[in-house]
Amino acid sequence: MNEAFSFRLIASDGAARRGEIITPHGAVQTPAFMPVGTQATVKGLAPEDVRATGAEIVLGNTYHLMLRPGPERIAALGGLHKFMNWPPPILTDSGGFQVMSLSKLRKLTEQGVTFRSHLDGAIVDLTPERAIEIQALLGADISMQLDECLKLPATREEIERAMQLSLRWGERSKRAFESKARTGYALFGIVQGGDDLGLRIASARALVDVGFNGYAIGGLAVGEPQVVMLKIVAEVAPVLPASHPRYLMGVGTPHDVLEAVARGIDMFDCVLPTRNGRHGMVFSRFGSINLSNARHAADPRPLDEQSNHPAALIYSRAYLHHLTKANEILGQVLLSTINLAYYQSLMAGMRAAIATGRFADFHAATMAGWEQGDISAM
Amino acid sequence: MNEAFSFRLIASDGAARRGEIITPHGAVQTPAFMPVGTQATVKGLAPEDVRATGAEIVLGNTYHLMLRPGPERIAALGGLHKFMNWPPPILTDSGGFQVMSLSKLRKLTEQGVTFRSHLDGAIVDLTPERAIEIQALLGADISMQLDECLKLPATREEIERAMQLSLRWGERSKRAFESKARTGYALFGIVQGGDDLGLRIASARALVDVGFNGYAIGGLAVGEPQVVMLKIVAEVAPVLPASHPRYLMGVGTPHDVLEAVARGIDMFDCVLPTRNGRHGMVFSRFGSINLSNARHAADPRPLDEQSNHPAALIYSRAYLHHLTKANEILGQVLLSTINLAYYQSLMAGMRAAIATGRFADFHAATMAGWEQGDISAM
Numbered sequence: 001m002n003e004a005f006s007f008r009l010i011a012s013d014g015a016a017r018r019g020e021i022i023t024p025h026g027a028v029q030t031p032a033f034m035p036v037g038t039q040a041t042v043k044g045l046a047p048e049d050v051r052a053t054g055a056e057i058v059l060g061n062t063y064h065l066m067l068r069p070g071p072e073r074i075a076a077l078g079g080l081h082k083f084m085n086w087p088p089p090i091l092t093d094s095g096g097f098q099v100m101s102l103s104k105l106r107k108l109t110e111q112g113v114t115f116r117s118h119l120d121g122a123i124v125d126l127t128p129e130r131a132i133e134i135q136a137l138l139g140a141d142i143s144m145q146l147d148e149c150l151k152l153p154a155t156r157e158e159i160e161r162a163m164q165l166s167l168r169w170g171e172r173s174k175r176a177f178e179s180k181a182r183t184g185y186a187l188f189g190i191v192q193g194g195d196d197l198g199l200r201i202a203s204a205r206a207l208v209d210v211g212f213n214g215y216a217i218g219g220l221a222v223g224e225p226q227v228v229m230l231k232i233v234a235e236v237a238p239v240l241p242a243s244h245p246r247y248l249m250g251v252g253t254p255h256d257v258l259e260a261v262a263r264g265i266d267m268f269d270c271v272l273p274t275r276n277g278r279h280g281m282v283f284s285r286f287g288s289i290n291l292s293n294a295r296h297a298a299d300p301r302p303l304d305e306q307s308n309h310p311a312a313l314i315y316s317r318a319y320l321h322h323l324t325k326a327n328e329i330l331g332q333v334l335l336s337t338i339n340l341a342y343y344q345s346l347m348a349g350m351r352a353a354i355a356t357g358r359f360a361d362f363h364a365a366t367m368a369g370w371e372q373g374d375i376s377a378m
Numbered sequence: 379m380n381e382a383f384s385f386r387l388i389a390s391d392g393a394a395r396r397g398e399i400i401t402p403h404g405a406v407q408t409p410a411f412m413p414v415g416t417q418a419t420v421k422g423l424a425p426e427d428v429r430a431t432g433a434e435i436v437l438g439n440t441y442h443l444m445l446r447p448g449p450e451r452i453a454a455l456g457g458l459h460k461f462m463n464w465p466p467p468i469l470t471d472s473g474g475f476q477v478m479s480l481s482k483l484r485k486l487t488e489q490g491v492t493f494r495s496h497l498d499g500a501i502v503d504l505t506p507e508r509a510i511e512i513q514a515l516l517g518a519d520i521s522m523q524l525d526e527c528l529k530l531p532a533t534r535e536e537i538e539r540a541m542q543l544s545l546r547w548g549e550r551s552k553r554a555f556e557s558k559a560r561t562g563y564a565l566f567g568i569v570q571g572g573d574d575l576g577l578r579i580a581s582a583r584a585l586v587d588v589g590f591n592g593y594a595i596g597g598l599a600v601g602e603p604q605v606v607m608l609k610i611v612a613e614v615a616p617v618l619p620a621s622h623p624r625y626l627m628g629v630g631t632p633h634d635v636l637e638a639v640a641r642g643i644d645m646f647d648c649v650l651p652t653r654n655g656r657h658g659m660v661f662s663r664f665g666s667i668n669l670s671n672a673r674h675a676a677d678p679r680p681l682d683e684q685s686n687h688p689a690a691l692i693y694s695r696a697y698l699h700h701l702t703k704a705n706e707i708l709g710q711v712l713l714s715t716i717n718l719a720y721y722q723s724l725m726a727g728m729r730a731a732i733a734t735g736r737f738a739d740f741h742a743a744t745m746a747g748w749e750q751g752d753i754s755a756m
Contacts, residue, residue: 040700044707069675069700077678077696085692297447300455314463318455322418322447329422329707 005141005186005213007245007266011355015237015264018354021245023089023141024184025081026056030245030266031350033257033343034059034091036274039068040084043274044333045340047086053309053337054344057089057141059269062134063098067117067124071137079139091269092140094131094173094190097218097250100149108148110165128169132176132187140185142214145173147190149219159194163203166192171210186213188247191236195224200232204239215240216247217265221256230259237264254283254346258366261350262359273343277336280324284342285366286374291335296321299377309341317377383519383564383591385623385644389733393615393642396732399592399623401467401519402562403459404434408623408644409728411635411721412437412469414652417446418462421652422711423718425464431687431715432722435467435519437647440512441476445495445502449515457517469647470518472509472551472568475596475628478527486526488543506547510554510565518563520592523551525568527597537572541581544570549588564591566625569614573602578610582617593618594625595643599634608637615642632661632724636744639728640737651721655714658702662720663744664752669713674699677755687719695755 004022011018019030035042035050037058042050050058060080065071074083081087096113099106103115103124112127128146135143147166150159170189177187189212193199200217207215217236220229233248240246247267248260257268273283280292284304299317307313311334323331346366353362382400389396397408413420413428415436420428428436438458443449452461459465474491477484481493481502490505506524513521525544528537548567555565567590571577578595585593595614598607611626618624625645626638635646651661658670662682677695685691689712701709724744731740 039704039706040697041706041708044711046708046712068704069696073676073696076676077694083694083697083700085697298451298454316455316461318447318451319418319461319463322461326417326446328417328419329710330419330424332707333422333711334424 004184007214007243009242011357013354013357013359014262015234016261016350016354016359017242017264017266018351019245019266021089021266023057023186025087025089025141028056028089029351031257031261031347031354032057032267033347034267034269035340036061036269036271037084037086037090038271039064040074040080042340043278044329044336045274047084049337050086050340051088053340054348055340057091058086060090060092060138060140061098062092062095062131062138063102065092065138066095066126066134067119067122071134075137075139079137081139089141090139091142091267092135092138092144093249094135094144094146095126096131096147097149099126100151110168112146113148128172129176132173132180136180136182142186142188143177144188144216145170145190145212147192147218150192150194152194152219152222152224154194156196156199159196160199163192163194163199166190167203167206167210170207170212174210174212188212188214188216188245190216190218190249191240192219194219195228195232197232197235200236201239204236208239208241212244214245214247214267216249218249220248221251226256226259229256230263233260233265234263254343255370257343257346258350258363261354262363273339274336277339278332280331280335282335282342283339284374285369286372287370289374291317291320291324291331293321295376301377303338304342307338307341308345309338311337312341382562385592385621387620389735391732391735391737392640393612394639394728394732394737395620395642395644396729397623397644399467399644401435401564403465403467403519406434406467407729409635409639409725409732410435410645411725412645412647413718414439414647414649415462415464415468416649417442418452418458420718421656422707422714423652425462427715428464428718429466431718432726433718435469436464438468438470438516438518439476440470440473440509440516441480443470443516444473444504444512445497445500449512453515453517457515459517467519468517469520469645470513470516470522471627472513472522472524473504474509474525475527477504478529488546490524491526506550507554510551510558514558514560520564520566521555522566522594523548523568523590525570525596528570528572530572530597530600530602532572534574534577537574538577541570541572541577544568545581545584545588548585548590552588552590566590566592566594566623568594568596568627569618570597572597573606573610575610575613578614579617582614586617586619590622592623592625592645594627596627598626599629604634604637607634608641611638611643612641632721633748635721635724636728636741639732640741651717652714655712655717656710658709658713660713660720661717662752663747664750665748667752669695669698669702669709671699673754679755681716682720685716685719686723687716689715690719
């Protein structure tokens with residue numbers, strides 16, 4: 001496999017899109033959900049188990065991997081795909097988001113950002129050029145430009161300054177990426193602009209002028225109301241070219257994903273299915289379920305007898321409750337797996353619905369299930 | 379499946395024995411190593427992954443399961459096999475060992491032991507009869523008598539008192555077991571007597587007079603030198619009937635297991651492969667290896683290119699080192715799996731060697747590998 005990156009729009013249904021991304025490591029059907037492989041592992045799952053949930057692409061975190069084990073080491077070991085034994089496509093973020101959320105003593109200049117590692121206190125420089133170099137060392141099929149992720153609320157002035165800086169970093173990222181001549185690999189730009197619609201649209205237009213293989217919307221799902229996020233998505237998506245994939249970074253709950261697909265988004269990543277799974281929470285056709293709740297203690301039913309994943313079929317709720325209460329690793333692993341499988345089945349359902357012009361029906365039926373809620377045992 | 383319990387001695391080589399145990403849930407080839415499923419899960423592994431390491435039987439802990447989720451609940455849910463989705467045989471201990479090691483405020487009488495739960499402080503009574511009842515509720519293929527596990531060092535008087543109490547509890551356990559009329563299921567007696575050979579032999583003879591389906595040696599591997607343990611095993615094993623399986627409880631390292639098989643033991647259980655795996659330590663043909671050691675950080679080699687388990691073949695030492703340093707769940711899971719697979723391959727090697735009269739050669743070759751030690755990367 002070494003096909004050039006491409007995106008093909010297969011069908012549309014309203015603003016919702018059914019597409020296919022081709023990468024050097026294989027194809028990805030969209031709308032796609034990317035499990036997060038923070039430290040070169042989707043927490044708790046072996047790669048074949050990630051694949052078995054239906055995932056076709058995972059996300060790797062540049063910030064974490066640059067600090068440990070280091071991109072040069074991963075490159076020497078054959079790249080991230082080989083290192084983590086995940087042959088399918090990988091998208092890596094640029095590290096910008098974690099620099100803001102995890103590191104200390106950040107110093108931001110036009111050149112880039114300097115920070116202290118949260119692991120050992122080492123001083124680290126990250127520039128747009130270094131972010132691209134790291135992602136090339138990792139061997140990412142899709143690289144992301146470095147951007148400045150602002151904490152909200154912020155003044156319009158601050159938001160505009162950060163958005164403009166991100167734009168200039170986008171241009172530098174593109175130059176750096178092109179200098180690597182990684183034929184067939186892709187670079188995405190990132191729309192910023194906080195909660196200011198005008199700045200968001202200006203950012204999107206300017207990025208399209210620069211020209212990327214795909215466009216992400218960053219800096220959302222950071223605490224703002226869902227309605228604000230969806231409004232921005234709805235306004236920004238049409239500004240982006242229909243011929244390119246659109247990626248809403250760090251989003252979100254199943255409902256966030258459903259609504260963002262309805263507004264024209266093709267790609268998502270989020271830690272929620274694994275993080276919540278490690279804490280006894282599952283997402284299901286009937287909304288979210290807290291397995292540590294005592295009502296499950298004697299319940300012999302599986303989590304979802306209609307699931308297409310064995311983990312949701314084989315084990316009783318009583319057993320999953322027990323593992324959760326006993327804080328057993330297997331409970332964390334099974335619930336993470338069940339959540340990832342549910343997200344993937346949701347994506348598959350949306351893809352099929354869009355392809356056949358039934359997205360509105362699928363949307364309504366999915367919402368009805370979530371609103372109905374989980375049915376307790378007698 | 380509901381065959382009556384039986385043991386068949388297939389071959390002997392010196393004192394080492396190759397046999398087969400038949401239980402209501404299937405056959406177990408001996409010498410056998412039983413992974414420990416403390417809280418109705420072998421820590422970190424799904425049941426199919428335990429099976430894939432080669433395990434044919436697991437151990438369940440009566441103490442843990444009686445406190446959470448409770449034997450009546452497990453029985454209502456169809457028994458332990460169904461609860462944890464492990465159809466093959468299960469042996470349960472009697473709870474005596476954990477009462478001594480984990481609980482507080484123990485009060486020992488002729489009748490039984492009263493203790494405070496380490497989970498919620500509840501006062502719990504455990505008698506020989508209740509221990510048998512719990513194991514019947516769990517549905518164990520092999521139940522163990524309740525015994526008093528003494529902490530060493532102790533006076534000869536104390537050791538003899540505890541041994542005699544354990545004998546009387548053994549008789550009561552047998553009466554209680556027979557009253558349950560669990561056709562085809564098995565009850566094992568437990569030899570006690572501390573580090574006193576005379577008391578050990580007296581205990582063994584008295585147990586044989588009572589008559590059990592198999593005989594365990596308890597109260598060893600609790601800190602005494604290996605040479606003391608092996609001396610007791612060597613002296614006690616010949617006192618036990620050749621027609622019945624012999625189980626050395628809570629043992630041990632691969633070397634302990636190898637030497638105990640050489641002295642006539644058929645069954646083992648131990649938390650070492652999973653506990654050590656969760657802390658970056660693996661057992662291998664070349665001795666134990668600490669994956670957190672920096673020498674593995676850039677090593678592209680698999681842990682053991684001759685392993686018959688994918689986890690030891692697919693991932694590089696560098697990746698396993700990374701997961702260990704990053705304290706990732708997947709590292710704990712993979713190293714636990716690799717350790718269990720190594721134990722099972724060691725058992726399989728011993729079984730094949732005994733069957734063909736090559737046990738001495740196998741013993742020497744295995745020892746030579748461990749003594750050679752791990753070979754570092756260039």
